[in-house]
Amino acid sequence: MNLDNLIVVFDNSLRTVFAPARAARVNPAADLPEAGLGEAEKREAEALMRVNHVGEVCAQALYQGQALTARNPEAKLALEQAAREETDHLAWCESRIHELGGRKSLLNPLWYAGSFALGAAAGVLGDKWNLGFLAETERQVEAHLDEHLRQLPEQDAKSRAIVEQMKADEIRHAQTAVHYGAAELPVPVKAAMRGMSMIMKRVAHRI
Ligand SMILES: [Fe+2]
Numbered sequence: 516m517n518l519d520n521l522i523v524v525f526d527n528s529l530r531t532v533f534a535p536a537r538a539a540r541v542n543p544a545a546d547l548p549e550a551g552l553g554e555a556e557k558r559e560a561e562a563l564m565r566v567n568h569v570g571e572v573c574a575q576a577l578y579q580g581q582a583l584t585a586r587n588p589e590a591k592l593a594l595e596q597a598a599r600e601e602t603d604h605l606a607w608c609e610s611r612i613h614e615l616g617g618r619k620s621l622l623n624p625l626w627y628a629g630s631f632a633l634g635a636a637a638g639v640l641g642d643k644w645n646l647g648f649l650a651e652t653e654r655q656v657e658a659h660l661d662e663h664l665r666q667l668p669e670q671d672a673k674s675r676a677i678v679e680q681m682k683a684d685e686i687r688h689a690q691t692a693v694h695y696g697a698a699e700l701p702v703p704v705k706a707a708m709r710g711m712s713m714i715m716k717r718v719a720h721r722i
């Protein structure tokens with residue numbers, strides 16, 4: 516990694532973790548009315564959106580690693596487009612957490628560092644595994660967003676609209692990674708990834 520790349524990585528990590536994210540697209544929840552949520556429902560929605568926000572912090576780190584290591588220029592462009600959509604997700608989750616009166620995970624620097632290390636490790640193995648790791652991550656995120664759509668309060672249309680749009684984007688991101696030659700990861704690796712994200716979700720639900 517040269518010095519320029521190092522600076523980009525450093526800049527992106529600080530912005531992701533400490534600065535408010537800025538979306539390029541309109542927030543899908545913008546025109547929807549705020550539901551009259553009870554206190555318990557509000558706390559649950561907030562916790563779920565914090566978990567989603569952590570997922571998006573990790574996505575920033577992963578895509579950052581991808582953009583640096585991808586060798587195929589077309590794949591690189593497609594990954595950069597996906598990364599911009601991940602920034603929208605980051606911003607939308609963040610604004611929803613604020614609307615619900617919550618706060619972001621205190622462990623975001625740790626989540627970012629962990630994902631970046633994983634992404635960089637996958638990058639060392641070459642495009643096919645790099646993209647394979649990305650595709651599997653996106654699929655697991657999609658499954659987890661589905662779970663959240665079941666758990667979010669039924670009347671919380673704002674949170675649901677954000678999660679729905681994220682889900683549609685993640686499905687597309689996985690397809691993009693496959694299109695550019697993602698390898699299918701070995702079953703034990705997929706299981707390890709699921710185990711790790713389970714721990715992350717439990718922790719981020721509270722902290
Ligand atoms: Fe995302």
Ligand SMILES: [Fe+2]
Nearest residue numbers: 653684685688
């Ligand atoms: Fe994604």
